[in-house]
Amino acid sequence: MSDQKFKVTIDNITVEVAPGTTILNAARMIGGDVTPPAMCYYSKLEGSGGKCRTCLVEVSKGSEKDPRPMPKLVASCRTTVMDGMEVKNITSDKVLDARKGVVEMLLVNHPLDCPVCDQAGECHLQDLSYEHGASTTRYEFDRRTFEKEDLGDYISLHMTRCILCYRCVYTAEQLTQKREHGVLDRGDHAAISTLLGKSLDNEFIGNVIDVCPVGALTDKTFRFKNRVWFTKPVDAHCDCKTCGGKARLWMRGDEVYRVTARKDQWGEVEEWICNDCRFHKKSAKDWVIEGPSKISRHSVISQGHYVGVKKQPVYIDKVIGKDPKMLLDIHTVSDVNRPEVELSKIAGPAHSDDFKNTGK
Amino acid sequence: MKLLLEHAHVEGIRYYDAYRKNGGYRSVEKAFKMTPEEIVEEVKKSGLRGRGGAGFPTGMKWSFLAKPEGVPRHLVCNADESEPGTFKDRYLMEFLPHLLIEGLIVSSFALGSNMTYIYIRGEYAWIVDILEQAIAEAKNNGWLGKNILNSGFDCEIYVQRGGGAYICGEETALIESLEGKRGNPRIKPPFPAIQGVWMRPTVVNNVETLAAVVPIINNGGEEYAKIGVGRSTGTKLLSVCGNVKKPGIYEIDMTQTVEEFIFSDEYCGGIANGKKLKACIPGGSSVPILPANLTLKTAKGEARYMNYESLSDGGFATGSMMGSGGFIVLDEDQCVVRHTMTLARFYNHESCGQCSPCREGTGWMYKILKNIEYGKGKLSDIDLLWDIQRKIEGNTICPLGDAAAWPVAAAIRHFRDEFEWHVNNPDEAQNRNFGLAHYADPIHIPAGA
Numbered sequence: 102m103s104d105q106k107f108k109v110t111i112d113n114i115t116v117e118v119a120p121g122t123t124i125l126n127a128a129r130m131i132g133g134d135v136t137p138p139a140m141c142y143y144s145k146l147e148g149s150g151g152k153c154r155t156c157l158v159e160v161s162k163g164s165e166k167d168p169r170p171m172p173k174l175v176a177s178c179r180t181t182v183m184d185g186m187e188v189k190n191i192t193s194d195k196v197l198d199a200r201k202g203v204v205e206m207l208l209v210n211h212p213l214d215c216p217v218c219d220q221a222g223e224c225h226l227q228d229l230s231y232e233h234g235a236s237t238t239r240y241e242f243d244r245r246t247f248e249k250e251d252l253g254d255y256i257s258l259h260m261t262r263c264i265l266c267y268r269c270v271y272t273a274e275q276l277t278q279k280r281e282h283g284v285l286d287r288g289d290h291a292a293i294s295t296l297l298g299k300s301l302d303n304e305f306i307g308n309v310i311d312v313c314p315v316g317a318l319t320d321k322t323f324r325f326k327n328r329v330w331f332t333k334p335v336d337a338h339c340d341c342k343t344c345g346g347k348a349r350l351w352m353r354g355d356e357v358y359r360v361t362a363r364k365d366q367w368g369e370v371e372e373w374i375c376n377d378c379r380f381h382k383k384s385a386k387d388w389v390i391e392g393p394s395k396i397s398r399h400s401v402i403s404q405g406h407y408v409g410v411k412k413q414p415v416y417i418d419k420v421i422g423k424d425p426k427m428l429l430d431i432h433t434v435s436d437v438n439r440p441e442v443e444l445s446k447i448a449g450p451a452h453s454d455d456f457k458n459t460g461k
Numbered sequence: 462m463k464l465l466l467e468h469a470h471v472e473g474i475r476y477y478d479a480y481r482k483n484g485g486y487r488s489v490e491k492a493f494k495m496t497p498e499e500i501v502e503e504v505k506k507s508g509l510r511g512r513g514g515a516g517f518p519t520g521m522k523w524s525f526l527a528k529p530e531g532v533p534r535h536l537v538c539n540a541d542e543s544e545p546g547t548f549k550d551r552y553l554m555e556f557l558p559h560l561l562i563e564g565l566i567v568s569s570f571a572l573g574s575n576m577t578y579i580y581i582r583g584e585y586a587w588i589v590d591i592l593e594q595a596i597a598e599a600k601n602n603g604w605l606g607k608n609i610l611n612s613g614f615d616c617e618i619y620v621q622r623g624g625g626a627y628i629c630g631e632e633t634a635l636i637e638s639l640e641g642k643r644g645n646p647r648i649k650p651p652f653p654a655i656q657g658v659w660m661r662p663t664v665v666n667n668v669e670t671l672a673a674v675v676p677i678i679n680n681g682g683e684e685y686a687k688i689g690v691g692r693s694t695g696t697k698l699l700s701v702c703g704n705v706k707k708p709g710i711y712e713i714d715m716t717q718t719v720e721e722f723i724f725s726d727e728y729c730g731g732i733a734n735g736k737k738l739k740a741c742i743p744g745g746s747s748v749p750i751l752p753a754n755l756t757l758k759t760a761k762g763e764a765r766y767m768n769y770e771s772l773s774d775g776g777f778a779t780g781s782m783m784g785s786g787g788f789i790v791l792d793e794d795q796c797v798v799r800h801t802m803t804l805a806r807f808y809n810h811e812s813c814g815q816c817s818p819c820r821e822g823t824g825w826m827y828k829i830l831k832n833i834e835y836g837k838g839k840l841s842d843i844d845l846l847w848d849i850q851r852k853i854e855g856n857t858i859c860p861l862g863d864a865a866a867w868p869v870a871a872a873i874r875h876f877r878d879e880f881e882w883h884v885n886n887p888d889e890a891q892n893r894n895f896g897l898a899h900y901a902d903p904i905h906i907p908a909g910a
Contacts, residue, residue, distance in 0.1 A: 151648040152816050154856050173855045179648045202852030206821040239845055242828045265814055284643065284814070287626065289824040291814030 124177035141266035142178035150178035162187035220316030253300025263317035269309035277303035462714035477598035500571035506682030508694035513667030546787030558595035627811035646859035693768035704792035706730035715768035736792035744784020747864030749871030802830035808865035836887025
């Protein structure tokens with residue numbers, strides 16, 4: 102049974118996965134555009150997922166045995182694959198429409214204060230709304246607000262930005278000895294809060310900052326000190342007894358501005374780090390620097406770094422019926438900038454007529 | 462036709478002695494001579510459908526229950542009746558608590574549940590006392606506890622009060638709440654029949670469903686299936702409220718037409734104060750509202766009957782649902798916009814806040830409806846409302862999202878001109894209601910809807 106593989110087809114790309122894999126993880130094996138976005142699912146946290154609904158996909162064929170399609174869109178992060186399952190993500194208009202709706206809902210009460218938000222530049226919601234959201238909002242009412250709550254010396258809670266993904270709750274539950282915060286109240290006034298204003302100071306609690314997809318939980322020792330895209334991420338390690346000591350330093354010059362855990366390509370923490378490493382070792386002397394971190398070239402953090410740009414695998418021919426994003430050939434739409442025109446042969450400044458006459 | 466409420470008016474029926482004298486606990490005696498499988502088979506034959514709202518066949522639900530060796534199973538009675546307009550379970554538990562206890566004992570025996578829970582909504586505080594007294598009486602008379610009727614079967618019933626959240630009426634949220642956690646619905650699968658309370662196989666049934674097991678065992682499943690029509694077998698309790706002459710609890714055998722039910726003296730007795738029928742919500746606040754013409758007749762022009770199939774005839778375009786049996790009648794003086802706003806406020810307040818479309822969408826819909834109702838609306842708001850409800854429906858974990866979207870969708874679908882009138886005549890709208898206006902004529906139904 103153990104080496105049995107299930108065949109699952111996502112957007113016409115077939116992949117073989119182990120039984121029990123979720124659709125989202127199967128899609129991550131393929132990578133690229135067919136991977137649904139996930140705001141609440143965190144593969145390292147048990148029980149997470151299913152809440153944000155951004156990863157909704159259409160199951161057009163249940164399995165080989167039972168080929169009926171599923172009646173509703175399903176949350177791909179919590180639905181396990183069946184043998185012969187066929188899933189539509191970006192090839193389904195229904196999914197794209199629903200996802201657009203979910204992004205709009207997530208932004209209904211999310212303040213658009215990215216210019217003053219510490220998470221800007223590494224915010225999952227920013228990426229999500231850039232990719233799937235509408236350019237304007239249809240919401241004309243006051244956004245919900247909360248009374249400010251102090252969570253202690255290390256972690257700052259900005260409840261208005263919270264999208265209630267419950268990741269931090271699961272983190273505290275599964276990583277620390279005692280969970281001191283949770284979700285109070287319900288509906289659109291549900292809030293991350295502690296009982297009677299306790300502060301969060303458990304060992305490892307700092308990881309809630311890393312799992313937070315938005316700027317609701319931020320590092321008080323880094324707050325307002327710098328923008329993330331001005332700092333340079335480097336991988337480093339130290340001989341920490343509590344955690345593995347493998348961390349990522351965010352430096353500007355020789356100064357360590359911030360310490361976070363290392364994150365993989367899906368923005369998930371690879372190894373949890375302890376509070377001591379995160380909040381107290383703010384000097385380059387505390388660390389052995391390994392080298393620059395790998396950051397996705399699409400991220401604003403990697404601006405100006407074009408080393409080792411590798412082309413992503415594109416499956417355009419397989420993803421039928423969908424034009425790939427951002428693959429317009431500039432030469433087909435513009436009269437200027439034609440490579441066959443030798444600019445040095447033109448006398449004086451080039452004019453668009455010069456290109457028209459020679460090219461076609 | 463009365464099965465559940467047959468002895469409801471006998472004096473002292475709330476107490477054990479009177480209940481036993483009127484044939485109470487006969488079904489337990491009969492059931493303990495049968496095997497559990499036979500009881501499940503009997504319920505399957507009866508065609509009983511869940512009375513909580515979804516109408517899922519109870520016998521089938523029972524047969525899905527996983528039975529791993531050495532793992533206890535549980536039966537949970539869902540008495541968290543919080544749907545606006547529904548109050549049938551309250552009546553049943555308040556006046557016939559022993560009927561529920563009796564149904565619970567039989568069902569527990571059929572499902573092999575030694576620990577059975579009644580999860581009751583917190584607001585029904587006085588009913589908790591009634592139920593606990595009934596449980597104590599049953600226990601004193603040997604119907605509960607260890608080795609019931611020398612069958613070797615042990616059963617205890619516990620009453621658990623909820624904290625007053627509508628969402629805890631959803632079965633997985635109820636289970637979470639019963640375990641002492643925050644009442645957030647779980648993601649299915651796994652279904653409660655596999656992993657329910659404390660990860661053990663669990664069946665969650667409505668109060669009325671479990672009470673209906675008593676006449677099924679007493680009279681036999683086939684006999685029960687003869688009552689009613691088609692796949693709507695047996696009797697159904699309806700709680701009628703709104704602008705009718707005689708609101709209250711009615712037990713019907715699902716063969717009446719809606720017209721007969723609303724206007725005959727035997728049931729609701731017509732619309733109060735000589736007004737006219739404007740609209741009707743046949744199954745509790747979350748099912749689609751129907752205008753008068755579609756309430757009495759289906760889109761095909763046939764009479765509409767009070768049963769699961771006929772009420773949902775025409776789908777969501779021209780039909781509604783039987784739901785939980787909260788029959789709400791609106792007369793010509795009622796404002797559909799205000800009514801929809803009230804419902805939207807309710808769902809906004811009761812959304813658990815777990816998944817984003819429902820958490821944010823319900824509040825958004827309520828704010829827009831409030832604007833329209835108080836004269837600050839725009840015509841584009843109506844289209845926006847339609848779009849929001851479309852984005853919520855079907856995209857949430859539990860059916861609360863659907864329940865919040867359907868009433869808004871149906872109100873716009875059937876009463877769009879009233880919404881537009883509200884927007885265009887804001888001053889008038891606040892002083893005077895829209896009245897019957899154009900709803901005397903059947904609305905145009907597009908082909909293929």
